[in-house]
Amino acid sequence: MKAFTIAKVQLLILLLISIIARSQDISPVKDSLFSAILKETRPVNVVLPKNYDPAIQYEVIYCLGDIPDFLNVEWSLLQWEGFIPKNTILVGIPDFVRDGVNMRERDLAPTKTSANTGEANRFLLFFRNELMPYINRQYHAKSGGHTLYGGSMGGLFVMYTFLTAPDLFTSYVAIDPSLWWDNFYLHKLAAEKFAHRDTLNNTLFIAGREGAAYQFMGVAGMDSILKAKAPAGLDWKCVQYSNETHYSTNFKGFWEGLKFSYGGFYASTGGYPTSRKIAxxxxxxxxxxxxxxxxxxxxxxxxxxxxxxxxxxxxxxxxxxxxxxxxxxxxxxxxxxxxxxxxxxxxxxxxxxxxxxxxEVFPAAAMPAGSKPGGLRYKYYEGNWDTIPDFRKLKPGETGIATTDFNLNKTSKKNNYALVQEGYIKISEPGYYIFEMGTGNEHTKVYLNNRLILGVHFKADEGESFMVPLEKGFYPFRINYFHKKNGNDLQPVYLKTEGQEDFPLPAAMLFSGK
Incomplete structure (x- = not known):
């Protein structure tokens, strides 16, 4: 049974990835530019978001070593879940091959240890003076707010750029970086740079492999330096992944690194995953x-x-x-x-x-004579009102007790109708109680002890909540539901007590009264 459940979850994940991938055109735009600094034409691959609009300015995630398929999908999911903005584009910078020789170590290594190595300073000039201005012009990128991402030797260059030109990017993501390079050269550079810099306004995310790899890749040493000397204002994080390979760390690292990079722009678990709300x-x-x-x-x-x-x-x-x-x-x-x-x-x-x-604490009363548990007494009305009517002047079309199986939306959504539910609510323990109602109840009013508590500050896309201190006992309670023609379904009123999750008001707490 457990294996079957895991298989179902894996299938759902694959289906979700497939849906997201199809919903986003993630085929890269093949582009290139001639670099006077590098004296060669460099290919770049650009992935634009769905509904790309040239009138909008975009933030760029620069990916060293190009853009693998998994990264496309993760980028789409991160946007869809509300972890990063939708106004981002991916720019991949593939490794350059000349006469059959890969120039990766030439471009990404900060020091020269052999032929075709150690020109990271020149590659950084290419970024600053040629590539980034070109992307800004051609793809309407913002002047700042960008991210540099790379793994292995790419992670080494990410760290070199962070240490020597921190203002070039807002965020730096280095995955299992090759910090062992040239006898841990960047360790010495980091200690030197941090000694002369008081503040930074960056995020830095470094991921490595747990165990010996964390040491020999040089991530452990950089972690120690950051703990001792990181400048104020730098949001940084070093993580160790267990049971991962040098390459597979990128799967987790890109996802977690981008989430960390956009701290403060994150999903809410309150039901608004992409609406950028503080819930x-x-x-x-x-x-x-x-x-x-x-x-x-x-x-x-x-x-x-x-x-x-x-x-x-x-x-x-x-x-x-x-x-x-x-x-x-x-x-x-x-x-x-x-x-x-x-x-x-x-x-x-x-x-x-x-x-x-x-x-003060709302005063409670003893159980009112004639009250019965199991639900509030209700009256149902129909009419052509624009607002909640004065029910004292109307004759209800139906009355009864709103028991556990009562349906707030049993009437056609094409009609205007109102429901008045009233009676008493029983409070068994003293404390703070939060009453709340969600979307669909923009015209609903809730009264406790004859005081209006909900229906005053309602927000159509969030709802409304109200907290009140109550003592043990019974309180008069009334809900005036109002459904406008073709409006959203009405929703039950919820309650949250200390130490418990929200729950719809249960019939067992509600008494019908006389």
Whole structure:
């Protein structure tokens, strides 16, 4: 059974890769340019995103050693999942062969150890003065924000470029780099450069193989130097991959390296994978003075890139960090919380906000006489209203109890209709409770203790949430659902309690009342 399940997962992955590959035209544009610096015509392969628009400026991922098929697919998936922007292009720089001799070590090695080696400085000039200006003109690239990626000797050149010309690229991705070159020459260069540089504004991702390879490739030594001397402002990471080959490290390394490079531009696990939102909740509520509550954030890597303030000011790099999915916060007065992402590409930084009032625990009551568990009492109305009508002036077309199997959308979506559900909600434990509703409920109103808590700050593409401190007991509860003709399906109201995931309000918590 387990083997069958794994096989199914692998098949689904292959199908997904196939779908993504077909959805994106990943056939490279074959191009070339003559280099006066190198005194040769160099081929370049350019992969453009689907719906490429010359009116838009693009960031470039420069790939040393050309663009293998797996990289095309990973690049497409990274965009599709919202880990990197869609306005990126791939530029592959194939190895150059002259008279049957591969010039890879000539171009990529920083020092000369034999014939046809050690001209990385000239290759870097080719990048800076010829290749990058050409790509900027020909394919409408931005002036900055680009990434340099390479493995093995390509990784060596990535590190050499980072150390000698860090401002040329925003991000550097070196996979199992050949840092052993010339008796670990780049180790000495790194120590020298870091000693004379206080700050950097780059990301650096280095991946190697676990075990002896991590040592003899020179990655372990570079990791130690970075730990001791990395300048402020450099976001860097060294990882070790187990059970991988020198080449297969690229599969993981490109994926993780690009995600790291675009830290602050990442997917949300709150249901908006490609919408570039910071997904926090609750976004409104009442809290007790100096009684901690938890701000929930569904963004990946939130603790690395999200900072917040509680006084309504814009967060800075020294503001407190979001500490994972749940961040404890304490306030002693009404507060506007602002959460901001902070990556190396400031144009992608985003913000979200939440507002909390300091108040008291909502008082509960004993179980009302005549109340029965199993669901709220409902009344159903039809009409041609543009907004929620005054139900006191209308006669319901249907009444009953909204039990577990009650369907909010049993009526045709072509009609305007409203549902009023009311009764009581039973709270079994005191604490903070988050009520929430998602898309489809833009006209819905929710009342607790006769106070409107949802339907005030609704966002059509996000929904709305409200937190309130409750004690053990019963609370009057009412939901006014309103469905407009041809609108989206109505969705149930959800509840989140401390230590539990969100769940639709269960009928067992709801009492019909008289």
């Amino acid at each position: 926090i909740k609750p976004d409104n509520g009442i809290v007790l003075r100096n009684k901690p509550f938890k701000l929930i954030c569904y963004n990946l890597a939130a603790d690395a890139y999200l900072h917040y303030t509680t006084d309504g000011t814009t967060p800075g790099i020294y503001s407190p960090r979001i500490t994972g999915e749940e961040t404890p916060i304490t306030i002693d007065k009404d507060a506007k919380i602002i959460v901001t992402s902070m990556g190396k590409r400031k144009e992608y930084n985003k913000s979200a906000s939440a507002f909390f009032q300091v108040g």
